Amino acid sequence: MFDTHQVSNQPKPLTDYNLMLSDPQLVHWVQHFNGHWGASDIQELASTLGQPAWIERGHTANEHIPQLFTHDAAGYRRDEVRYHPAYHALMDLAISHNIHALPWQTQQAGAHVVRMAKNYCHNQNEAGSACPLTMTFACHPSLQASPAIAQHWLPGVTASQYDPSNQPMQDKKGLTIGMAMTEKQGGTDVRANTSRAIYDGSDDWGERYLMSGHKWFCSAPMSDAFLTLAQTEQGLSCFLMPRWTLNGDKNPIHIQRLKNKLGNRSNASSEIEFHQAQGWLLGKPDQGVRTIIQMVALTRYDCMIGSTALMRQALSQVINHISQRTVMGKKLIDQPLMQNVVVDMALDWVGALALTSRLAHALDQNHDPAEQAFVRLMTAVGKYWICKQAMMLTAEACECMGGAGYIEEHINARLYREAPVNSIWEGSGNVQCLDVLRALQKQPDSWTAVSQMLQQACGTQDIYDQQVMQFIEHQHPAQVDTYRARSWVSELAMFMQAGLLLQHDQPDWAEAYCIGRLSKPRFGAYGQLPKLIDTATLINRILLK
Incomplete structure (x- = not known):
């Protein structure tokens, strides 16, 4: 009640609803394209995302945007991005429902359809956290281009546990993957990239290179590794560049700053430089784009x-x-x-x-x-x-x-x-x-x-x-x-x-x-x-x- 008027004719907010059951088109396509076996799990996620507390987490994750800490108190490089707990909660919910990996976890017909429906619901609540989920999902075919990388990394990439801790992949329960492709001078024209990679031997993860250069956009910089492109003697090549090396050292990937973006605020996008950082070859040395x-x-x-x-x-x-x-x-x-x-x-x-x-x-x-x-x-x-x-x-x-x-x-x-x-x-x-x-x-x-x-x-x-x-x-x-x-x-x-x-x-x-x-x-x-x-x-x- 107000001294001057009563509030009336103001719609109540859209809450306490199921994002799937309220969407007849989604129900139709899931059933039509062999996703019926996943319908109950989609509905569970869709009901959760329609609850007031989870809607509020979407707002909160965008209001309290990621913060970059380049150095610690003693002056050592940290290159750490901190997110609000609401962001981590949304990531945890999505990964527990396998939005990042479902088609790689099961051969059941309709797996891509079920995963699409879950991702569609998740994006309606909070689209920024969908960026690392997408890249973790999408990296699977590229990682398979190196049998050694696939053997060591794919179990963590497809795990149904979210682990945001900043430590070597060997000590983590689940992994996320980012991407760093574009450079200042080239943008979409990745063949103009100037970052260099020099062969440095081989180990349990495959063919190792030392990489130097920069990336104008690196999404989700707290990911455990990034797919990136660099020039070798043979030509433009693709690499997996982890935040921590095989022996447990911090890889010299330096976050220069976070982008101040129009939208997609809950997700950190960064500029990075790498100085003799270790990267492991994916595919053939001259087939980076492919x-x-x-x-x-x-x-x-x-x-x-x-x-x-x-x-x-x-x-x-x-x-x-x-x-x-x-x-x-x-x-x-x-x-x-x-x-x-x-x-x-x-x-x-x-x-x-x-x-x-x-x-x-x-x-x-x-x-x-x-x-x-x-x-x-x-x-x-x-x-x-x-x-x-x-x-x-x-x-x-x-x-x-x-x-x-x-x-x-x-x-x-x-x-x-x-x-x-x-x-x-x-x-x-x-x-x-x-x-x-x-x-x-x-x-x-x-x-x-x-x-x-x-x-x-x-x-x-x-x-x-x-x-x-x-x-x-x-x-x-x-x-x-x-x-x-x-x-x-x-x-x-x-x-x-x-x-x-x-x-x-x-x-x-x-x-x-x-x-x-x-x-x-x-x-x-x-x-x-x-x-x-x-x-x-x-x-x-x-x-x-």
């Missing part, structure tokens, strides 16, 4: 998961707000223009989750050449398109809630600042689109697999049939130049999302997507859907409580 690209591909896929999760959380917050807020005597959720805006937003989320789930399903079929060709092409397409959509959707979500969506106390502010990182990290939009053209040129079977999948969805929706066949017949990738790469990739992304919805038992959303995205281009803001779409029904299928 070795590390396996990790990069999986981190790009995780950017799709993360951006889809940001869209989902933003929509959940909007639905929670407008279903309680009354304006001019009527709930916002019942007002036609608001329905138009929110369902228009939801089309991007529904399409993103469909494509991300289908990629997880393809990763589960790693012995099928057609599925792997699909992964090669559509990871870059999805990373470009979904990450772009997340930035627009999180901005619109703030506006749907008015001033209440533009304050730091609300999660929307964090979602909005977080969204650009997935579009930038592991290759910006132009890099992804050029990579699509590169894949089409070097692996024409990828276009064969994708175009066949698009055609398999034909036969039930006239708009889709007409436009996708015109796209396949008149927009062949061999005729696409780099100037038009973004428009071509955008069209492919929308056709694929529409096709997946049509093919996999989503008739209402598929119809709305085809009308809303394929019948005519959307210019400018959300909220321009034609009246053919039943927005009054669809808006109630976004968030179930």
